[in-house]
Amino acid sequence: MRRTLYTLTLIACVLCMPLGTFAQRITHTYNKVSLSEALLQLNSEQKEYIINFLYNELEDFRITATVKNKKLPDAIQQMIGFYPVRMTVKPNDHEIYVECTHKTDRHLTGTIIDEQGQPMGYANVAILNPVDSTLLGGGVSNESGYFAIPYEQAKVLVRISYVGYKTIYKICSQSEVGTIRLQPETIKLNGVQVTGERIVSGTENGHLVYNMPMLLQVYPADNAYDALVSIPGVSEMGGTVMFSGWAVTLIINGKPTMLSADKVMEQLKQMPAAMLAKAEVMPSAPAKYHVRGMAINIVTKDFSGTNQLSGQLMGGWRQHKYGTGYAGGSIIYNHGKLGIDASYKFTNGTGYGQVEHEANHPLGDQRIPYSDKTRNHSDGTDHDYRIGMDYAISDSHRLSLAYTGQWNSTRSTNTTTGTAQSTQNSRQHTYLHNVDASYSAPFGLQIGVSYTNYQEPRTQHLEGKLNDSSRDLDVDSRQKVSKWLFTADQTHALPKGWELNYGGKAQFTNNNSYQITLDTSGLPLSDATSHVDYDERIMNAYVGLSKQIGQTLSLDASVTAEQYHAAKWNEWRIYPQFNAMWNVNAKNMLNLSFSSEAVYPSYWSTMSSIYYASAYSEIWGNPDLKPMSKYEINLMWQLNRKYTFTAFVMLEPDYFVQMAYQPTDRMAVIMKETNFDYSNYFGLQASAQFSLGSWLNGNVMATALYRHDKTQFFDLPIDRTYLSGILGGMAVAKLSQKHNIQFILNPFFQTKAIQGVYDIEPFLRLNATLRYTTKNGKWSLVAKGENILNAHISTRSTIANQDYTMCVWMPYTNYSLTAIYRIGNFKEKQKKLVDTSRMGY
Incomplete structure (x- = not known):
């Protein structure tokens, strides 16, 4: 066999800065490409290093990997993977x-798949x-199931x-063994069938990473x-996504979430699970993500460079005391470097909520x-829409533009x-416009610009009576909020792996908001009327440093200086x-991990006016409300990739929350947000995955939490x-393997807890799902x-x-039926979400 020696000169894009010379970052997606060809491809993109290798020696080692923003040596090391190279x-x-560390003319090659044909x-x-x-x-197979092992x-x-x-076991006299299909192994123990599980989590760049396609095979x-x-x-609890009992920030493809928690969840509910590649759980998010504290980075599959026109249609009905219908669709068009996506969702129906109060005033x-x-009855219509464009100049050179509206x-x-007794009638509208642009340069620079305009006009009429007093208002x-956001981030590779x-x-x-409250004679109430027009600046x-020390230790540290005006x-x-x-x-x-934010x-909570919610309830604004700080320490131990144990501390000076106060000079309850001296938490958490045969899989989590709150609230x-x-x-039970029917149960129980003045009674929440998907994956019924x-x-x-006692039913018991139809091999485009977390009443 002819053995050819290749010497490659890789092109370097050098950034001339006072800090010195830095290497260009490598971003590529390889799908069953030989290692030799991949090194040749790098020849057109780098010039800093000379690579020496024997082409024929590495030709049989095919790679399937996505390299993102890595230094050249790290990129090559990821491409090598578990090969004897x-x-x-x-x-x-x-x-x-x-x-190759085992030099031979023979390489045993083949592909390994599971019982469903997946690599x-x-x-x-x-x-x-x-x-x-x-x-x-x-040796070990790679992500596509392929292996190449030298032998003599x-x-x-x-x-x-x-x-x-x-x-x-297989006797082989040929170097190519073809495709090998493995079957699940079932072990019978005293009449109980226990089936082995795949490991769905690992670590990468100092983060806990979950393989989402593999996880979806266990939890559909x-x-x-x-x-x-x-x-x-x-x-998820009360509209907040949590990990180990703590609220997390959601990031999509390395970009911070730009939407309030409830709207984030609605966006994710419209995103097909099939588009997910992995989820990175970060106990302490690096500063380059522009979020701090615990975060989950949701990484989607990258389909740039493909030619396709695909879409998805969905519709359904949700029934509680009343009913709500919803329908929507998404479409995506990719042609080479250009990608265009559009989506729309329509919701119309009647909502219901219920709150009860008891007091000895x-x-x-x-x-x-x-x-x-108090019973809430609301009729409403929602329109959510988006159109976006992406242009991939190259793998690490992109331009994006999108408009999102509501x-x-x-x-x-x-x-x-x-x-x-009281009746309050209100009418409101919400208008949201967001234009977003981002640019990624091949030398590690990322720039983002976003503009958001949010308006929510509302009119209300209250008629109420309590004993001898009445309110007719x-x-x-x-609320009108205009926001500009500019971000810039640069990454450099330093010597010795830093x-x-x-x-x-x-x-x-700019927050330009007002509230005008008129009494029965048409005169404004001074304590319930206010107007603000001020500018806020953050x-x-x-600056941050990170280092991967060998294959076992990852370090990341940063410090952020922030001004709030x-x-x-x-x-x-x-x-x-x-x-x-x-x-x-x-x-x-x-x-x-340690984080601070x-x-x-x-x-709206910083307005100086009072909002009269009923004849008894008043909601007070607090213009003196200041930002809170949060400091978190987490020590996590993961055993066998299935059992996780965490000890944590969270210190929150100036913590704020809305609480209730009963004054002694009149019949009223005042709801007001106030700053604490602090609210501190100390806890332990454990979680585990389990399975029983091939029909039941699940996970369970337990948390013990010690809380200490200290403040002065009015005279309390x-x-x-x-x-x-x-x-x-x-718990996920496969009711029918033949017809692909699963039943999913989600219990959540919390013992008695406290929050400021409140004692929170124990409660048990239970969600259940019955899911059917056709064999070709086109239709789903949930x-x-x-x-x-x-x-x-x-x-x-x-x-x-x-x-004072308050009971809140939220959400009220509801049942829904949703039908989903997928056109083509649908993979919805990832969306940068709009930040409305501080907007709304």
């Missing part, structure tokens, strides 16, 4: 040597002597094994949101009993009966971040501690029940002279 880097001579990555392949079964060599003996015995699958889902909450340790030196029930119209009526209000990140953001917001700059605040704060991950071995991991109050001194617990999980036990959150305040 060694890379030697001589940075002083600017040379890289790539060679099986990381399967073990051993080459044995057919005479005495002694080990001659071995003409006739060998091949052993292929994978945890949870039957081991296959039709949309990205259902897939996300099926990750062990992830749950401290009026003077007396106790006045009070009780009421139009909403709602009429609602709150009817209160009991000690107080008209309210006209509007990576430097730096950048910043500038956010400029600017920060960060608003009507009453002008201050600088420093926020450090640190994350260290130690891969003890292939199945065990330790992670230590600022949390800002909503725009608060210094409280409490120990509470949380249990949750998911029947779902949410909060089927109609659980409610019950709080009671008995601090000092207070005695």
Whole structure:
């Protein structure tokens, strides 16, 4: 065989800066490409290193991998994977040597798939002597199931094994063994069938990573949101996605989420689960993501460069006390470097909510009993739409432009009966316009620009009576927020494997909002009328360093300096971040993280006016409300990639939340957001995955939480501690393998807990889903029940002279039926979401 020596000069894009010379970052997607061809391709993109290798020696080693923004040596190391190939880097001579460690003219090659025809990555392949079964060599399959193992003996015995699958032995006298299909192995123990499970999690760049296509084989889902909450340790409570019991920030493809939590969930529910590649759980997000604290980065599959026209249609009905219909569609067109996507969703129906109050009101030196029930009935129409364009100049050189809009119209009526009687009618509209542009340069620079305009005008009329007092008020209000956001980030590779990140953001917001409240004579109430027109500025700059030490230890640290300037605040704060991950071995991991961040109050909560919600309830704004800080420490131990144990501490000085207060001079309850001295948490959390035969899979999570709240609320001194617990999980039962029918159960239980003045009673929430998908995957039919036990959150305040109880049903028990039809091989485009987290009443 002719052996050809190739010496490649790789093109370097050198950035001339005071910091010195930095290497260009490599971004490529390889699909069953030979290692030799991949190195040749790099020849057209780099010039900093000279690569020396034998073409024919590496030709049989095919690679399937996505390399994103990596230094050249790291990119080549990822491409090598588990192959018997060694890379030697001589940075002083600017040379890289790539060679096979087992030099032979024969390579045993083949592809391994599972019972459903899906490729099986990381399967073990051993080459044995057919005479005495002694080990001659071995290797591991890559992500596409392909393997290439050097060997010398003409006739060998091949052993292929994978945890949870039957081991296959095969005599081979040819170098190409073809496609090998593995079957699940079932072990019977005292009449119980236990089937082995695939490992669906690992580590990458210091993050805990879940393989979403593999996870979806265990926990089926039709949309990205259902897939996300099926990750062990992830749950949703009250519109917040949590990991290990803590709220997380969602990021899509490395970009921070730009939408409030409820709208993020709606976006994810419209995103097909099939488009997900992996989910990166980051206990402490690096500063380059422009979010701090715990975050989950949802990585979608990259289909740029393909030619396709695909789409998805969906429609359904949700029934609670009343009904709501919804329908929508998405379409995506890709042609070479250009990608265009558009989506639309329409919702129309009637909503329902219910709240009950009971109190013994401290009026003077007396106790006045009070009780009421408020029912909310709302009719509304929603239109959500988006159109976007992406142009991939090259793999690491892209331009994106998108417009996102929302139009909403709602009429609602709150009817209160009991000690107080009142009726409140309101009408509101929501208008949202967002234009977003981003640019990624091939030398590691990323620039983003976003403009958002949000308006919510509302009119209300309240008629109420409590004992001898009455309220007859008209309210006209509007929230108008305009926001500009600019971001810039740069990444450089430094000598000895270090990576430097730096950048910043500038956010400029104008809040022009008002509330006018008129009494029965048409005169404005001074305490319920206000207007603001102020500019807010948030600017920060960060610098970070990271390093991968061998294959076992990852380090990442950064520091951010941030200025917050608003009507009453002008201050600088420093926020450090640190994350260290130690891969003890292939199945065990330790992670230590520290993060810090600022949390800002909503725009409407800082208004100075009072909003009269009923004849008894008042909602007070607080113009003195200031941002809170949050400091988190997490120590996580993952055992066998299936069992996770976490110890955590979260300190929150200036924590703010809305609480209730009963004044002694009149019959009223005041709801007001206020800053605490602090709210601190200490806890332990454990989660585990389980299976029973081939028909049942699931995970379970348990958390013990100790909380300490301290503040002064009106005249109430608060210094409280409490120990509470949380249990949750998911169970997926395959009712029919032949017809692809699954039943999914999601329980969530919380013991008694506290929050400021409140005692929160224990509650159990239960969701259930019945899912059917046709064999060709075109049709899905999903029947779902949410909060089927109609659980409610019950709080009671008995601090000092207070005695106030509130029960909230949210969401009210509802059942839905959704039909989904996929046109072509649909893969929906990832969407950058619009930040409305601080907008709204």
